[in-house]
Amino acid sequence: MTMENGFIQHALHAQEQDSTQESIKVQVKNLNLFYGEKQALNSINMDIYTKKITALIGPSGCGKSTFLRCINRMNDLVQSCRVEGYIGVDGHDIYDKEIDVVAVRKRVGMVFQQPNPFPKSIYENIAYAPIMHDIVKKGKECDELVERALRGANLWDEVKDKLKDPGTALSGGQQQRLCIARAIAVEPDVILMDEPTSALDPISTEKIENLMLDLKKNYTIIIVTHNMQQAARIADYTAFFHMGNLIEYSDAKTLFVNPKEKKTEDYITGRFG
Numbered sequence: 001m002t003m004e005n006g007f008i009q010h011a012l013h014a015q016e017q018d019s020t021q022e023s024i025k026v027q028v029k030n031l032n033l034f035y036g037e038k039q040a041l042n043s044i045n046m047d048i049y050t051k052k053i054t055a056l057i058g059p060s061g062c063g064k065s066t067f068l069r070c071i072n073r074m075n076d077l078v079q080s081c082r083v084e085g086y087i088g089v090d091g092h093d094i095y096d097k098e099i100d101v102v103a104v105r106k107r108v109g110m111v112f113q114q115p116n117p118f119p120k121s122i123y124e125n126i127a128y129a130p131i132m133h134d135i136v137k138k139g140k141e142c143d144e145l146v147e148r149a150l151r152g153a154n155l156w157d158e159v160k161d162k163l164k165d166p167g168t169a170l171s172g173g174q175q176q177r178l179c180i181a182r183a184i185a186v187e188p189d190v191i192l193m194d195e196p197t198s199a200l201d202p203i204s205t206e207k208i209e210n211l212m213l214d215l216k217k218n219y220t221i222i223i224v225t226h227n228m229q230q231a232a233r234i235a236d237y238t239a240f241f242h243m244g245n246l247i248e249y250s251d252a253k254t255l256f257v258n259p260k261e262k263k264t265e266d267y268i269t270g271r272f273g
């Protein structure tokens with residue numbers, strides 16, 4: 001079965017399931033990651049739930065971004081990196097030798113810390129990947145998709161009259177929403193966000209946070225953030241990492257209000273980090 005077919009079958013199956021139950025979108029089992037000799041992730045086990053926001057928090061260098069990048073195989077681009085263990089997206093092992101990495105990255109999109117629009121027009125920033133992946137043809141169909149993605153990222157009203165302007169001419173916050181529009185244009189299931197607001201002012205940050213709350217109606221979102229207030233504001237689930245270990249993972253309220261582990265408590269109360 002191809003990954004695409006598998007995803008469709010899973011989606012149909014998911015519709016048949018009780019919608020009040022949490023379903024697992026990403027399953028991580030015994031994940032170990034090495035950069036050369038150095039182990040950066042130690043035996044991580046984690047179920048990430050469908051259409052929820054999961055925040056990854058922890059002190060600098062604890063492995064949050066490394067873990068995030070495993071979920072769409074971005075670490076493949078790091079030569080010294082070796083991954084052991086299992087990551088399933090909708091039950092498909094994304095590290096399976098047969099799997100198409102391009103299909104994985106289409107299902108699992110990514111938004112980075114620094115907004116990184118292509119040096120192309122606003123329109124082309126959105127249209128490029130869907131045309132490349134044969135999701136739409138040029139013309140009306142593509143115009144509609146561009147509008148849909150920009151509306152989905154709460155950017156349409158601000159850019160609808162200047163779609164031919166360069167994406168790089170937008171403000172930082174608008175550029176980040178353009179990158180989110182670009183990510184959703186290929187209709188992913190999961191969106192990974194690596195500190196998506198850390199380069200933005202408070203007003204742009206609030207817009208992105210509100211956008212994330214909108215997006216989780218349709219997508220599973222996993223976000224790395226240094227900002228614990230942000231995690232507390234938007235996350236349904238939160239995972240606390242420390243020195244490559246997953247120390248505690250639970251619904252966000254429990255983790256912030258009633259953590260089980262002393263290390264978590266020390267971190268969230270600012271005793272280290």
Ligand SMILES: Nc1ncnc2c1ncn2[C@@H]1O[C@H](COP(=O)(O)OP(=O)(O)OP(=O)(O)O)[C@@H](O)[C@H]1O
Nearest residue numbers: 035040058059060061062063064065066067078080
């Ligand atoms: N490309 C790489 N090559 C070698 N080591 C790396 C690489 N990327 C990360 N590391 C190391 O892996 C560990 C985890 O780094 P990572 O960037 O995942 O942490 P982080 O929790 O996201 O940190 P920060 O919050 O500062 O971004 C660190 O010790 C880091 O130095």
